[in-house]
Amino acid sequence: MGHERQNWTAAPWSDAEVLECAMVIPETADCATFAFRAPSGAWFDYQPGQFLTLELPVPGGPLMRTYTISSSPSRPLSISVTVKAQPGSIGTRWMLDHLKPGMRIKAHGPAGVFSSLRHPAEKYLFISAGSGITPMMAMTTWAWDSGAMPDITFVHAARKPSDIIFKQRLEGFAARVPGLQLCFTVEEVEPFSVWYGYRGRLSQIMLGLMAPDYLEREVFCCGPAPFMQAVRDMLVSLGYDMARYHEESFAAPQPEEVQVEVHEPASVSEVTFAGSGTSVACDGTETVLAVAKRAGLNIPSSCNFGLCGTCKVKKISGEVAMVHNGGISDDEIAEGIILACCARPQGTVVLDL
Ligand SMILES: Cc1cc2nc3c(=O)[nH]c(=O)nc-3n(C[C@H](O)[C@H](O)[C@H](O)COP(=O)(O)OP(=O)(O)OC[C@H]3O[C@@H](n4cnc5c(N)ncnc54)[C@H](O)[C@@H]3O)c2cc1C
Ligand code: FES
Known part of the structure; x- marks a missing residue:
């Protein structure tokens, strides 16, 4: 598909139709955005923050992997996921090494309830770490595209400055509206580059400086389990109304968090x-x-x-x-x-x- 105008269909994409990879955009080390289009010309309807499950044709059989949609439904002609491979990764690594424009894969969804659309508020506080930035990017793009002046404090934690996914795109938004406050914190800085942001792990004092009016904001949080636990602990001790706190987990909760009421284990x-x-x-x-x-x-x-x-x-x-x-x-x-x-x-x- 080149630059010619596509004949868009009236119906939105449904997961009965495969997705065709249209673009691969490198983001940071071991992280890339994959943009897909529907071969039929269907457009994409979903809520910012929802996810897709991709069927990856890795050797040895398809592997299902779930990724937040990092694009916004306000730009409905394509749909993107942004994936970061951790050491030992199989599925995500396959995508980074093998998924190229023109290839088609099966996808299921969109699904999920982690969306600012479900919790309308005057002011938001987005708190993310690592690849947990993807739903925040979707919701921020949505707020920007909706035409109303956003009021978002966007807190993001990364290991080092070059690991911050979407940094330039977010700075492009923030430079043009006063209502988007970007607050980045990194655990380590890099030699021969200047860093003006926060340093160290996100703390209660830091959060107070980044978002002094946090009590008035609807909070969305996404990142590794210990990070989200730390954020929850901070907010609870600051007296935040946790009914206005929403989080998305990318991995299974720790075993001690799962409480299942089962009958006596028996051979029955x-x-x-x-x-x-x-x-x-x-x-x-x-x-x-x-x-x-x-x-x-x-x-x-x-x-x-x-x-x-x-x-x-x-x-x-x-x-x-x-x-x-x-x-x-x-x-x-x-x-x-x-x-x-x-x-x-x-x-x-x-x-x-
Ligand atoms: C709702 C949701 C949204 C998500 N959104 C995103 C997103 O936007 N971007 C993103 O990058 N990810 C996202 N994820 C996470 C993603 O779905 C994958 O879980 C993640 O990328 C790991 O999959 P993988 O194929 O890279 O690694 P896997 O191959 O599944 O490996 C995961 C880890 O387990 C270890 N491992 C693998 N096999 C074994 C084994 N046999 N024994 C011991 N350890 C093993 C590996 O070392 C690796 O670190 C999301 C998950 C959910 C549930
Ligand atoms: S594998 Fe995700 S709900 Fe069961």
Whole structure:
């Protein structure tokens, strides 16, 4: 697809259609933005802050990976994700090394509830660390494009200045409106470059300097689990109304944070996979995903903590204990759908699989 005008379709993109990679934009070391278009010319409708789950054709079978949409629905002709590979990464590393313009991949979504659109407010405080900046970028672009003067204090923590994703784009926005305050803090500075921002880990004193009116702001937070825990602790001790605090986790909560009420672990549980006729005995602590894997059945999964919705399966009968993180609606639960990654069989369960 060149620079010619595309014939856009009336209907927005749905995940029945593959995405075609249109651009790869290097951001920082081991981080790039991938922009996609729909081959049919469909446009993209979603809420800023929502995510997509991509089916990555890595050797050995597809791998599902969930990424926040870093673009804004105010620019609906393409959709982007910005991915950062950590050491040992498989899926994200595959994207950085192999995903090129013209290639097509399957994607599922958009999904997720972490969006400023769901919590309208006069003033926002966005707090992020590392790749947790992606939803903040989407929500800031949305605020900018909506035409109203934004009032956003944008706090971001990175290891070093060159790790700050979207720094120049954000500075471009902030230089033109008084209502977008950028506050960056880094753990270490780099030789032969000047750094005027904050130094050190985000602290309560720093937060007070960055956003003196934090009590009036709706807070959105995204970053590694210990970072978000530190932010929560800071806000609680500052007397912030936590009903106005929203966070997105990119990884499973620490085991001690997960509290599942299960029946006494006993040999009474059994899962029957109706499609294959296989029955597997289990106790009440194992997830349906793990039981299926033991039975040699592959249920596609990505986040593994009940957020992305990739592992939905239909339950025909029986009870499960399920503590999810928003990856399934009440209506779906009422229809008998479960999230295999966080549903634990309680007694005899029959699945449509
Ligand atoms: C809602 C949501 C939004 C997200 N948004 C973004 C985003 O915008 N940008 C982004 O970059 N990421 C985002 N993520 C995270 C992303 O989905 C992946 O979890 C992350 O990139 C890691 O996947 P990977 O393929 O790179 O690494 P993986 O291959 O899954 O590895 C993850 C880590 O586990 C280790 N590991 C891998 N295999 C093993 C093994 N067998 N044994 C022990 N350790 C192992 C690796 O060392 C690596 O550090 C998001 C996640 C969620 C749930
Ligand atoms: S794998 Fe994400 S909800 Fe189960």
